[in-house]
Structures are given as C-alpha cells and as structure tokens.
Amino acid sequence: MAAKQLEASVRQRPGGSVIDLHGEINGFAQEALNAAYSAAERKEPEVILLNFEGVDYINSTGIALIVGLLAKARASKRRMLACGLSDHYVEIFDITRLSDFMNVFPDEESALTRAGKT
Amino acid sequence: MGPDRGSDKDSFRTVADFALPSEPGNEREAMALVAKAVRDLGLTPARLEKLRTAVAEATMNAMEHGNRYRPEVPVTVRVLTSAEDLCVRITDRGGGPVPTPGTEAPDLKAKLEGPQSVRGWGLFLIRNMVDEMNVTADDVHHTVELVLHLQGDGDGSETA
Numbered sequence: 573m574a575a576k577q578l579e580a581s582v583r584q585r586p587g588g589s590v591i592d593l594h595g596e597i598n599g600f601a602q603e604a605l606n607a608a609y610s611a612a613e614r615k616e617p618e619v620i621l622l623n624f625e626g627v628d629y630i631n632s633t634g635i636a637l638i639v640g641l642l643a644k645a646r647a648s649k650r651r652m653l654a655c656g657l658s659d660h661y662v663e664i665f666d667i668t669r670l671s672d673f674m675n676v677f678p679d680e681e682s683a684l685t686r687a688g689k690t
Numbered sequence: 691m692g693p694d695r696g697s698d699k700d701s702f703r704t705v706a707d708f709a710l711p712s713e714p715g716n717e718r719e720a721m722a723l724v725a726k727a728v729r730d731l732g733l734t735p736a737r738l739e740k741l742r743t744a745v746a747e748a749t750m751n752a753m754e755h756g757n758r759y760r761p762e763v764p765v766t767v768r769v770l771t772s773a774e775d776l777c778v779r780i781t782d783r784g785g786g787p788v789p790t791p792g793t794e795a796p797d798l799k800a801k802l803e804g805p806q807s808v809r810g811w812g813l814f815l816i817r818n819m820v821d822e823m824n825v826t827a828d829d830v831h832h833t834v835e836l837v838l839h840l841q842g843d844g845d846g847s848e849t850a
Contacts, residue, residue, distance in 0.1 A: 599714060631717070632747055632811035639801050639808040646802060660739040667818050668811060669798045 576628070577601075580608035587684030588619030588653075594626030597634030609641050613648065619687045620645055623680055625656030635668060642674055651675075655683040701772040709764035710749070712757035712782075717749040720767050724778055727769045731776060731840065741778070741838060744819035747812045748780045748834045756782025756832050776838040785830040 578601035579594045589612035597605070612620050622638070624630075630638075645652040655677040657665060665671040677683035706727035710716045721742045733741065749765055757763040763783050770777040796814055800806040817823050822837035 629718070631743075631750065632815055633750075633809070635811045635815075636808040639798065643802045643804075643808065660736065660743070664743070664815065667815070668796070673798065673802065 578604045579626075580604045582608055582611045584615055584617075585621075585680075585684055587687045588621055588651075589613075589615055589617040590621045590623055590680060590684075592623045592626065596629040596631075597627055597637065598629065598631045599633040601634060602637055605637050605641060609644065613644075613650075617650065619651045619653060619684075621653045621655060621680065621683050621687070622674075623656050624654060624661065625679075627656075627661075628658075630661055630664070635664070635670070638670065642670070646673075651687065653677060653683045653687060655680050701774075702770045702777070703772070704768060704770055706767070706769040709766045710753075711761040712753035712759050712763050712765055713761045714753070714759065716753065716765075717746040720749040720765070720780075721746045724767065724769055728771070728776060731771065733776075733838070737838065740819040741776075741836070744816045744823075744836050745778055745780070747816045747819075748778075748836060751812050752780050752782035752784075752832070752834070756784030771840075774839065774841055776840055778836040779833050780836070781831050781833040783830060784832040785827050786832070788825050788827045788832075 576595040578597055581592050583590045583592065591608045591612055595601070609620070622641075642652050652674050654665065654674050656679060657676060662671070662676060665674070665676055675683070675686070677686065706723060708723055710719055724745045725738060725742055728738070728741070745767075749767065752765040753759055757765060766781045768779045770779070796810050797806060801808050816836065820836045821839045824835040824837070826833045826835070
C-alpha cells in the first residue's frame with residue numbers, strides 16, 4: 573500500500589500563518605513539515621495554525637515531528653494552534669497532552685477568531 | 691500473556707494470518723488487512739480507529755526494533771476472535787528476554803524543553819488504544835498481543 577506523501581503549504585491570514593497539511597504525517601513527512609514551518613516563520617507571525625483537515629493518518633513518528641514543531645514555536649515565542657483533526661486524532665492529542673500545549677479547534681475560522689481575541 | 695488464546699480451538703477462531711516484509715510504510719497494509727478481517731465484528735468506528743492505530747504502531751515497532759527493517763525478515767500478524775475477545779498478535783524476530791515496558795506517560799514538557807527525545811510515543815499509544823497489551827518472547831520471536839474485549843464497556847463510546 574503506497575503511503576500518501578505529505579504535502580504542506582503556507583498561507584497568510586490576518587490572524588497568523590496557516591500551514592495546510594494533506595496526506596500522511598509519518599517518518600516521510602519530516603522534510604515537508606520542516607520546510608513549511610520555516611516558510612511560515614519567515615513572516616514572523618505570532619500564531620501558526622496547523623490545519624489537519626487533509627490528513628488521514630498520523631503515527632507516533634508523526635506525533636514526534638509535531639512535538640518538534642511545537643518546541644520550535646515555543647522557543648521563538650510563537651503560539652501554535654491546530655484545527656481540522658478527526659475525533660480520533662483529537663483524542664490522541666488529548667492522550668499525549670499535545671492539546672495542553674497547543675489549543676485544538678474544530679476549524680480554521682474558530683481557531684483564528686479565538687487567536688485574535690487572546 | 692494470559693491463556694493460550696490461539697490453541698483454544700473451541701473458543702478462538704483465526705480470521706486472518708499474514709506476513710509482511712519489514713519495510714517502512716508496511717504498517718498501513720497491516721492496518722488495512724486487520725480492519726478488513728474484523729469488519730463483521732460490529733466494532734464502533736471509534737474502536738476500529740483505535741485498533742487500527744494500535745496495529746500500526748505495534749507493526750512499526752516490530753519492523754523497526756525487532757527486524758531492523760530487513761525486508762527479507764517478515765512481521766507476521768494473526769487475528770483471532772472469540773465471543774468475548776478480539777486478539778491481534780504481531781510477531782517479529784527480535785527474540786530474547788521480554789523487556790519491561792515502562793508504564794509512565796511520556797513527559798511532553800521535557801520533550802518540548804529539550805531533555806528528552808521528541809520520540810517515544812509508540813508503546814504509550816498502543817496501551818491507550820486497546821484493552822490489554824501482552825508481550826511474550828522466546829529465543830527467536832517477540833510477540834505483542836493486542837486485545838479488545840468485545841463484551842462489556844471496553845469503550846465508553848460504544849454505548850453512547
């Protein structure tokens with residue numbers, strides 16, 4: 573079964589930078605994730621939103637990659653948010669406590685609206 | 691491990707038995723084949739997702755740590771069911787003493803602040819996705835058994 577390579581692209585919104593993710597977040601995703609994060613950071617946003625709407629699989633290596641991005645964001649005093657996760661991955665973000673350090677929202681609009689208010 | 695589930699032919703039935711080369715990405719195939727094998731058991735979508743995640747993680751561990759990603763060394767997967775339980779046994783060639791699995795949750799704060807590696811989520815995820823995880827080994831093989839209880843309240847979402 574061929575893995576769906578992750579595609580990651582960056583958009584600027586008034587509330588922050590949005591990284592759109594499509595495909596699988598596993599060990600093969602490192603390069604795409606890091607490149608997108610670097611592109612997002614170049615705009616010096618206060619908020620970086622990871623949009624998982626197009627993601628159908630995240631494994632433990634993918635969780636580790638997300639932890640790595642979150643660590644980078646925290647080191648540069650940026651807020652990282654997440655949206656578009658399926659119920660299963662919302663539960664995994666809760667179990668791993670990622671959601672304690674990265675607020676999780678159902679969709680992009682609610683994430684950026686809340687980010688603008690806090 | 692508890693009772694020898696596989697040898698109790700009166701109560702356990704093998705519904706799938708397959709082998710996969712130890713190559714990155716093949717955990718997706720394991721996940722899909724197990725999901726297909728259990729499709730008639732009436733698992734809720736939430737429980738099926740958890741089982742798929744546990745199978746994928748256990749298969750990845752078997753390919754990486756047990757078989758060192760040597761494609762010619764297969765990971766075998768056996769799916770057994772009874773009226774009470776669903777068992778998935780994932781076996782690699784990393785035999786030896788059974789490691790004592792840590793039961794503590796990974797410390798995410800320590801991972802974010804640097805002292806700990808960002809990795810190390812696999813076993814923690816597996817334990818949280820299934821009702822039981824049992825590990826056995828002999829000189830040659832290492833087996834992780836994932837168990838879902840099919841009766842009772844193994845998952846609160848099932849009765850919601």
